[in-house]
Amino acid sequence: MPLASPHAPPRTGETAAITRAGAQSKHKAAANHKAKRSPAPVTGGAREESALRDAIRGLEEGMVVLDPDLRLVLCNQSARRQLGWAGAPPRRGLALARLLARAGALEAAERAMIETRCRALLATAAGAPQPEKLTLGDLSLRLHRLAGFGVAIFLPTGASEGEAALRDPLTGLGNRRAFQAALTAALARPDGEVALILLDLDRFKHVNDSFGHPVGDALLRLVAERLRTSLRAADTLVRLGGDEFAILLPRADGAEALAERLVDLVSRPYLVEGHLANIGASIGIARAPMDAREAGLLLRRADLALYAAKAAGRQQFALFQPEMDARAQARQALETDLRRAVALGQFQLHYQPLVAVPAGNIIGFEALLRWQNPARGMVSPAEFIPLAEEIGLIVPIGEWVLRQACRTAASWSEAVLVAVNVSAVQFTDGARLLRAVDEALASSGLPGARLELEITESVLLRDAAETLAILHALHARGVRIAMDDFGTGYSSLSQLRSFPFDKIKIDRSFIHEVEAQTDGQAVVRAVAALGTSLGITVTVEGVETEAQAAFVAASGGHEMQGYLISRPVPADAVPALLARPHTTPKRQTTG
Amino acid sequence: MKQDLYRAVYCSRISIHGPPRRIADELRTILKVSRRNNARDDLSGALLFANQCFAQALEGPRAALERCFERIQNDPRHADVTVLEFGPTATREFPKWSMAFAGDPSPEANDPLAFVVFEGAFARAREQAGSAVLGLLHGLVRREEAWALA
Incomplete structure (x- = not known):
């Protein structure tokens, strides 16, 4: 039974x-002022005063001297520069208010603040000339009550500019330069033991995009604060930029426990500027001296570990492992070769026929990408397509495929379909995809109705409204849309209802199971029945044996594709396939 | 001030381990500190503890509420925080309470109503869960207020 405390x-x-503090009556200020009115006579004569003026002018520190009426006595170059004073040096005797009014580096409130503080300082007892500090954004001022005179304002440069150069103004943490210095210093210690933790926020961009940058900035400050409260005094925390943070621990042990806590803490929800923000954190860790002894290498290895943490699904941490290096190098080499392949045109298309069931006539060909690299030989699409998608190269490659496939198909003796695979990445720029399709059709003269685009379920997982708009725009051009690899992804039947697909291609894994297991059979039968009732063509991929072909026919599949009919063949072998008499696939043809 | 009034409703799971006595002690500390801070910051609200879960409604000026929520988030004594509701509100639900408390700190305690609500809260339908938790908290607090008056 719940208890409650009525005594809250x-x-x-x-x-x-x-x-x-310091606010005093006007009266008192005036009285005080009067008492100090007559300045002490300048001792030492005009030459000495002139020498002093020159010395002050040359000071690196900014300095403004005001008389008891807060009128300008002198203002050196450094002060003018820091205050943002433009044009000729201010006249002697200029009122402070007018001096500040022309200081471009200050905002109205800051001007008022400086003037108020100067007046307050003048009103204090002359015997206690305590310097007063005033921080305005990047500027830090020191106000001095000059005994027997007015006020001096110092604007320190050296130290504070040096500090500012090492500070991230948004979070108040150290910046990348501070981090480099701290890392170098830590590695130079006799034991050289360091744990380097790199932390990246997940979904931060989404917060920035949906709530605006001010909310994003406020969120970064909250993240910085959560991180700061989790660290010990000897640890170094910096913001490297964007949503990247780094932490240096002066010990190699304990980094994992800390990383685990940080992932949990940073991933907890935020209430920021009236919004609920849910972000996550991914962390990569590299340790000296075991992973690297040199700053640059240690950083690269922590970065590799961070990459691994993200690749493994984000919101987790990963320690650097030596094999990450080898993997990164292999990936780098593949990327270089792939970029070169695009430039050199090392790609080819092979074509695999699709035949009607049971008539056996060819109704079209699927264009399949082949990469022949001089050193690597034939590279499997499974190896290079994911990389091409990751680095965005899939877009120009996909456009080439579209152009090439349409041009080739336009030359065929029979008006059969050509099917082209389109990556989910290409759907992120729908306008560009539509342009590529239009250009491929226009330049080849192929009617839109002979082009079929095969998409996977991952396409539908992106922005649904945007994706559907692109699919409908393609339909409007007569282009057919096929759902590829059906049954391997999310296989939600609701996705079949979300768009009037022209075709479903049942993944090859199901027909392979047909002879061994009954699950595959049930799936093929069910999808064939579903397709028939929805008016969608059902194609079975990967048909390799007569028994499988017979099963496709018996279960009501409309089309099939596979080695039993033909392997993918080079473009110049297509005419021979088209000339082949329509047969039920009795002969085993290898291309 | 009025237009700046916000309310947040969240659930979390306790991560204090130990005998019921220790948990009860921690809860007392949590309540004492939150009542003091909330009174200072013009925040009001209600806290429910049951089935090893917390449900809390917090309301007040937005900036103070957000600061308070950050303090709560940095607290290692709970985890799995799910925000069910956050937004501006015209009126306070718990105007008289710096932090009303409903709940039995013993781990054996099992309030079936709370259990159902918590299960809902950690599931996906957040909007309904938010109002369900708020309704539950409100109902409990009203009951206690009625008893206190009687």
Whole structure:
């Protein structure tokens, strides 16, 4: 049974009255002012004063001297530069308010603040000339009550500019330069033991895009604070830029436990500027001296580990493993070769026929990408397509495939279909995809109705409304849309209802199971029945044996494709296949 | 001030391990501190503890509410925080309470109503879960208020 405490204290609506130290009556200020009115005579004569002025002008630190009426005595070059004073140096005797009014580096509130503080300082007892510090954004000022005179404002450069150069202004943490310095120093210690933790936010871009940059900035400050509270005094925390943070631990042990805590902590929800934000964190760790002894290498290895953490599904941490290096190198080499292949045109298309069931006539060909590399030989699409998708090369490659397939198909003696695979990545720029299709059709003269685009279920997992709009635009051009590899992905039947697909291609794994297991049979039969009732053509892929072909016919499949009919063949072998008499696939043809 | 009034409703799972006595002690500490801070920050709300889960409604000026939520998030004594509701509100649901408390700290305690609500809260339908938890908290607090008046 729930208990409740009826003795909770009532809320208090009290507002603390804030009294500002240094605020004094105008009267007193005036009196004070009068007492100090007559300045002490300048000792040492005009030459000395002139020498002092020159010295002050040459100071690296900014300096503004004001008389007891807050009128300008002098303002050196450094001060003018820091205040954003444009044009000729201000005249002697200029009122502080007018001096500040022309200081481009200051905002109205900051000008008012400086003036108020100067007046307050003038009003203080002359015997206690405590310098007062005032920080305005990047500027930090020091105000001095000059005994027997007015006020001096110092604008330190050296140290504070140096500090600012090492600080991330958004979060107040160190920046990349501070991190480099700390890393070098840590590695130079006798034990050279360091754990380097790289942390990247997941889905931060989404927050920025949907709530705006001010909310994104506020979120970064909250993340910085959560990270800061989890660290020990000897640890170094910096923001490298964007949504990347780095942490240096002066020890190699304990990094994993900390990383686990940080992933949990940073991934907890945020209430920021009136919005609920859910982000995650991925972490990569590399340790010195076991993973690397040199700063650059340690950083690269932590980065590889971070990449691995993201590849494994994000919101987790990964420690650097030596095999990550080898994998990264292999991937790098493949990427170089792939970029070269695009430039050199090392790709070819092979064509595999699709035949009607049971008549056996060829109704079209699927264009399949082949990459013949001089050193690697024939590279499997399974190896290079995922990389091409990741680095965006799939877009130009896909456009080449479209052009080439349409041109080839236009030359065929029979008006059969040509089917082209389109990557989900190509759907991220729908306008470009539509343009590529239009150009391929226009330049080849192929009617849109002879082009079939095969998409996988992953395409539908992207922005659904946007994707459907692209699919409908393709349909409007007469282009047919086929759902490829059906049954391997999410296989949601609701996706079949989301768009009027022209064709479903049942993944080859199901027909392979037909002879061994009954599950495959049930799937092929069910999908064939479903397709028939929805008016969608059902194609069975991967048919390799007579028994499988017979099963396709018996279960009501409309088309089939596979080695039993023909392997994919080069473009110049297509005419011979088209000339072949229609047969039920009795002969085993190898291409 | 009025237009700046926000409410957040969240659930989380306790991560204090130990005998019921220790959990009860921690809960008392949590309540004491939150009541003090909330009174200072013009926040009100209600906390329910049952089935090893917390449900909390917090309401007040947005900036103070967000700061308070950050403090709660940094607390290692709970995990799996799910925000069920967050947004502006015209009125306070718990105007009299810096933090009303409903719940039995013993781990054996099993309030079937709370159980159903928590299961819903950690499932996907967040909007309904938010109002269900708020309704539950409200109902419990009203009941206690009625008893206190009687």
